[in-house]
Amino acid sequence: MSAIKVYIPGDSAAVSVGADDVALEISRLARASNLEIEIIRNGTRGALWLEPLVEVQVGADRIGYGPVQVADIAGLFQTQFLTGGAHPLSIGKVSELPWLAGQDRITFKRVGIVDPLSISDYQALGGWVGLQRALTMSGEQIVAEVTESGLRGRGGAGFPAGIKWKTVLETQDETKYICCNADEGDSGTYADRILIEGDPFTLIEGMAIAAIAVGAQQGFVYIRSEYPAAVAKLSAAILLAREFGVLGKSVLGSTYAFDIKIRVGGGSYVCGEETAMLESIEGKRGVVRSKPPLPAIAGLFGKPTVINNVLTLASVPAVLADGATSYKSRGVGRSLGTQIFQLAGNVKQGGIVETGFGISLGELITSYGGGSLSGKPIKAVQIGGPLGAYFAPKNFDLAMDYESLLTAGGMLGHGGIVIFDTSVDLAVQAKFAMEFCAIESCGKCTPCRLGSTRGAETIQKIIDGEEFEPNKRLLLDLCEVMTDGSLCAMGGLTPMPVMSAMINFPEDFENRAEVMK
Amino acid sequence: MTHSSWSLGAAMAVLEPLRAEPGPVLMALQAIQREFGFVPDEAVALIATTFNVSRADVHGVLTFYHDLRTTPALENEIKICVAEACQAVGSRVLEKALKATYKEEVCDAFCFGNCALGPAVMVNGKLIGRATLAKVAEEIK
Incomplete structure (x- = not known):
């Protein structure tokens, strides 16, 4: 009999709640009972509240148990979990878990299923098909396919990927670059990390397709230093991809050459802004550049550069493999394809939800999220990271797509949704937004550098109950200056959480002096 | 994490592989910090000479990034x-x-x-x- 396959995620999130210890204990007890098992450290399925989620291969199915703690393992062996035995922690067939079965996984198709560093696993689930097709097409055709798919930048700006690529393609230069932005600094977002740790070859394939499309030979992935496991996983995957012949002097035997280098960030949030990221990759201070010139024309080291987020590039293989028509059959309006939503904060069932654009905020929070972790009512949700807007439960019918959120005074950002229960004070959150901007501002432009500090001071006055009306007017005026006068989104969007908190939760700002009495 | 105490030879060995890299200053500072636990003063001058940039450039990068430290690491982080x-x-x-x-x-x-x-x-x-x-x-x- 061959070894029983046991999947225990090696993903940072799973490891943070004990997956390594669980793997050791299962391995120890299996040895003690002379049971032959093969432990595979897969990525996470994204159902993070079930981590560590142990899966056992039984026939064609994978039976899940979670969340497993070391103390549960002896009991699992007693109930024959290696053959799928019943146990209170059993969730049955993982693929039939309603939380997962209801999703439409395109970009995350392989995450949590495969061994992240197994090329044969990758190929068995459609890996390199998009790249092989791209190799039969001209640069113009690839760019046209990506444009046709409707794929927009998943990093937050939502700019059509194909149009950006077209600019780089049409800019004449011997040297061009593909830069992948993996500086996922927004609180409440973690999909880049999970993808890189769980299916790094998808990102490599997406970058290779981009390179062939625009005529680039060198790629860079800029990963934040807070993600050491992602750096390690991607480094290993790059070496394997070179050995396999996807990266190097000849991409899959073609005349195209392409390779990837990793650059690790220095703990600076603003380096997620694309031009600050370029400066940082060049080894300099992460100070934002003025635009124009667009990075697509003069980017990294002054050369034409495609800059895309991890999720954008990781969606490209599916677009090429299944065609633009298939991809754009999902989503609504001008928000086509799937979005990878991330449920975070005070949420019972947090994790990755990939589904077509247009799902309602309420469905994500209630059906997928299952409400708050604390059990208290939900008071606020922040969508799109620290620069995104705060919404109230009265906004739960909001459709989650670029345009609807914009109309509602918010933004989708990188798709993170942070949930807060009734213990949150929105005036304090507004002040934090300003403080965060003050800490992380690159310092180049005045509205951001100084406005953030003055903003935090003014909100403190409101919190302390000092003269509400004049301070409110001052704050609104300051927000307007920051929005219109900042060089990049750091200062330009910091007013969004502040203003939305004031608009949607006026009771947290008004009459503080009365409340404190 | 164990760190070595400062030595010019060890620092030069850490920097040597970065000579081929484009835009090496941040990587150099990170490599020094990995080796010694922080970026000692002496390293700033060494990086400037090694990569032909000014000490001001190196200092600018060193003071921009939250991760980089100029005092020895504490026992726990x-x-x-x-x-x-x-x-x-x-x-x-x-x-x-x-x-x-x-x-x-x-x-x-x-x-x-x-x-x-x-x-x-x-x-x-x-x-x-x-x-x-x-x-x-x-x-x-």
């Missing part, structure tokens, strides 16, 4: 995430408790990408989800 998602599950309370217990070994961080399993704390490079004072204590040297 405890980073608590105080960004929104962890705030929503009580990281501010945990932050106060940690600072009361471990003083200057604790510093604030913004997001480890573990936002569904907060509060997140990183102790000496190890990420702890659903962190508590007791869980942190287990990882302290």
Whole structure:
């Protein structure tokens, strides 16, 4: 009999709640009972509240148990979990878990299923098909396919990927670059990390397709230093991809050459802004550049550069493999394809939800999220990271797509949704937004550098109950200056959480002096 | 994490492989910090000479990035995430408790990408989800 396959995620999130210890204990007890098992450290399925989620291969199915703690393992062996035995922690067939079965996984198709560093696993689930097709097409055709798919930048700006690529393609230069932005600094977002740790070859394939499309030979992935496991996983995957012949002097035997280098960030949030990221990759201070010139024309080291987020590039293989028509059959309006939503904060069932654009905020929070972790009512949700807007439960019918959120005074950002229960004070959150901007501002432009500090001071006055009306007017005026006068989104969007908190939760700002009495 | 004490030879050996890299200054500072636990003064001049940039350029990069430090590392490095998602599950309370217990070994961080399993704390490079004072204590040297 061959070894029983046991999947225990090696993903940072799973490891943070004990997956390594669980793997050791299962391995120890299996040895003690002379049971032959093969432990595979897969990525996470994204159902993070079930981590560590142990899966056992039984026939064609994978039976899940979670969340497993070391103390549960002896009991699992007693109930024959290696053959799928019943146990209170059993969730049955993982693929039939309603939380997962209801999703439409395109970009995350392989995450949590495969061994992240197994090329044969990758190929068995459609890996390199998009790249092989791209190799039969001209640069113009690839760019046209990506444009046709409707794929927009998943990093937050939502700019059509194909149009950006077209600019780089049409800019004449011997040297061009593909830069992948993996500086996922927004609180409440973690999909880049999970993808890189769980299916790094998808990102490599997406970058290779981009390179062939625009005529680039060198790629860079800029990963934040807070993600050491992602750096390690991607480094290993790059070496394997070179050995396999996807990266190097000849991409899959073609005349195209392409390779990837990793650059690790220095703990600076603003380096997620694309031009600050370029400066940082060049080894300099992460100070934002003025635009124009667009990075697509003069980017990294002054050369034409495609800059895309991890999720954008990781969606490209599916677009090429299944065609633009298939991809754009999902989503609504001008928000086509799937979005990878991330449920975070005070949420019972947090994790990755990939589904077509247009799902309602309420469905994500209630059906997928299952409400708050604390059990208290939900008071606020922040969508799109620290620069995104705060919404109230009265906004739960909001459709989650670029345009609807914009109309509602918010933004989708990188798709993170942070949930807060009734213990949150929105005036304090507004002040934090300003403080965060003050800490992380690159310092180049005045509205951001100084406005953030003055903003935090003014909100403190409101919190302390000092003269509400004049301070409110001052704050609104300051927000307007920051929005219109900042060089990049750091200062330009910091007013969004502040203003939305004031608009949607006026009771947290008004009459503080009365409340404190 | 064990760090070597400063030696010019060791520093030069750390920098040597970076000569072929485009834009090496940040990587050089990171490599020095990995080796010695911080960036000593002597390293600034060495990086400037090695890569033919001014000391001001190196100093500028060194002082921009939160990760880089100019004083020796403490015995424990405890980073608590105080960004929104962890705030929503009580990281501010945990932050106060940690600072009361471990003083200057604790510093604030913004997001480890573990936002569904907060509060997140990183102790000496190890990420702890659903962190508590007791869980942190287990990882302290």
